[in-house]
Amino acid sequence: MRMSAKERLVVIGGDAAGMSAASQARRMRGPDELEIVAFERGHFASFSACGIPYWVSGDVDGRDRLIARTPEEHRARDIDLRMRTEVTEIDVAAGRVRARDVDSGAESWTSYDKLVIATGARPVRPDLPGFDAPGVHGVQTLDDGQALLDSLTRARGRRAVVVGAGYIGVEMAEAMVKRGYEVTVVDRGEEPMSTLDPDMGRLVRRAMEGLGITMAGGAEVTKVLTGDDGRVRAVATEDAEYPADVVVLGIGVRPETALARAAGLPLGAHGGLLTDRAMRVRGHENVWAGGDCVEVLDLVSGQQRHIPLGTHANKHGQVIGTNAGGGYATFPGVVGTAVSKVCDLEIGRTGLRERDADRVGLRFETVTVESTSRAGYYPGASPMTVKMLAERRTGRLLGVQIVGREGAAKRVDIAAVALTAGLTVEQMTALDLGYAPPFSPVWDPVLVAARKAAAKVRDSAP
Missing domain, CATH: 3.50.50.60 (FAD/NAD(P)-binding domain)
Incomplete structure (x- = not known):
């Protein structure tokens, strides 16, 4: 020292x-x-x-x-x-x-x-044949981003395969579509966005398919195939090959x-x-x-x-x-809040998924509600799906997932604050949220879910 x-x-x-x-x-x-x-x-x-x-x-x-x-x-x-x-x-x-x-x-x-x-x-780079070939890119730093853009200028065609359907994979798939590429996303999960429960991930897949993205779910990548010049030409799974002029890794970090x-x-x-x-x-x-x-x-x-x-x-x-620097500060922890989007579909999540709650031994109730982003009669109102988990006996909020259009993703912040404060779903029903027809229905979708969750918790009481 x-x-x-x-x-x-x-x-x-x-x-x-x-x-x-x-x-x-x-x-x-x-x-x-x-x-x-x-x-x-x-x-x-x-x-x-x-x-x-x-x-x-x-x-x-x-x-x-x-x-x-x-x-x-x-x-x-x-x-x-x-x-x-x-x-x-x-x-x-x-x-x-x-x-x-x-x-x-x-x-x-x-x-x-x-x-x-x-x-x-x-970035996770599988220890499999071909994953170190020219044309295979992770995207963690600006150097990575520049290397990908440089690779796109050298690509022979306009076919992209994204390996992994998490946040980065989904966002990069949309980015490649916007650049005019034919995009296939290959992921081991049946539905994209493993940070969501599968029923909510299914909504994301539909939006991806609506963009023209081919979703190959339940597929395990086995290798990257290369051409005579050594550059990537396809991504192979056990059952298929997906032609590729560029491969983007979105498996996680x-x-x-x-x-x-x-x-x-x-x-x-x-x-x-x-x-x-x-x-x-x-x-x-x-x-x-x-x-x-x-x-x-x-x-x-x-x-x-x-x-x-x-x-x-x-x-x-x-x-x-x-x-x-000689002062005092602490970082207490997180509740796992994240947001993303696919075109105009917004995705928000915070807290635990069903499998997270199962893994730590929590007993819980779930509700899923369909609502709208604004008052139903106000122009531009769009559908929104909210899924909520609550602890069975106490009613403590455990997690929320939201998929919808404009105004959906940031609504998850309501749940993030409630989780941090340790609120029950019953307490959430009394939250004094802002209301006007251009911004939400009289009962905000998050509060509708909280009401249904509170009722389910009460019904499950011995």
Whole structure:
């Protein structure tokens, strides 16, 4: 550990969690008291990975629109951000990290008093034949997005296969349709969006098919086939081959914790770093971690989960920066809220699915209601489906899924607040939500579901 009047904070990772932590620590303490050195192996820092599908589709005009703060702007705030520099080793006992210049290969050690690990996540790339072929792309960083766009300019034809039908897979499928590609989505699940229950995922599949996307559900990819030039030409399953000029991986991500594992830091069941509420790595006083490389507490199930979202990463960074800067802050946990869309179909979910509740031993009731986004007589009213889970005996809200058109996705925030507050579905029926015909029916769809769930809980009482 360094012995100096001025402390040094080292940050590994230059995106949401890492640079939020660095920026917040700088607000807490000036450069005369705290030196901040940050390492980023890529070409970009502080960017929105969530926006990559919309950049690829053309909805967002250019890569730079996704950059929240440039390296030069960070450096102007007295943060020594070293781009294209990859940390290859953490020496916890000596309080130092080894870093390698990606372009020159030169290596050097940097000592620290405090360390932040914000290494993010990496796209799942199956260990199967052909998945390393030119034309197969993950989409986690701006470098990935640029590589995909460059690949599209070299593609022989306009056929795309997306492997995986989660959030990224569905969003990338729509992006490829907008670019004029014939798109097939191959997924092992019968329905897309495994973050939803299958009955709600079925609504998403119908919307995808309405866009002209071919959905190959219940299909296990076995390999990627290549042509004479080595580039991808098809994706194969046990029963079929799907021609492809480009393949996009939307299988999900895993925590990027190889460095942490090698350093002997504690990892959870999902491979993410384990931290306390201050985002301090368990058992290590001066090491913090945040973003997609950590596991977080699910406030509904009480278990640790890996939920890679930019919203969490930025909050982690604020907490870490406050604590590393000498203040005090905590991150209590999450309820698992996420939203997405397919064309004009909006998708929102929060809390537990049926299988999540089963897995943790909760007994529950479910209701599904059909309603409208506005008063039925108001122009533009569109259908909306709300599914709600409530604990059988207590009536505690456990989860909500919403699929519909305009105004559907963000309604899930009502349920997210209710879950965080630990409300019962009976208590939810009394929520004083805003009403006017252009915005909702007199009984908002979420409250209609809460009323039906409360009645079902009462009927199930012994």
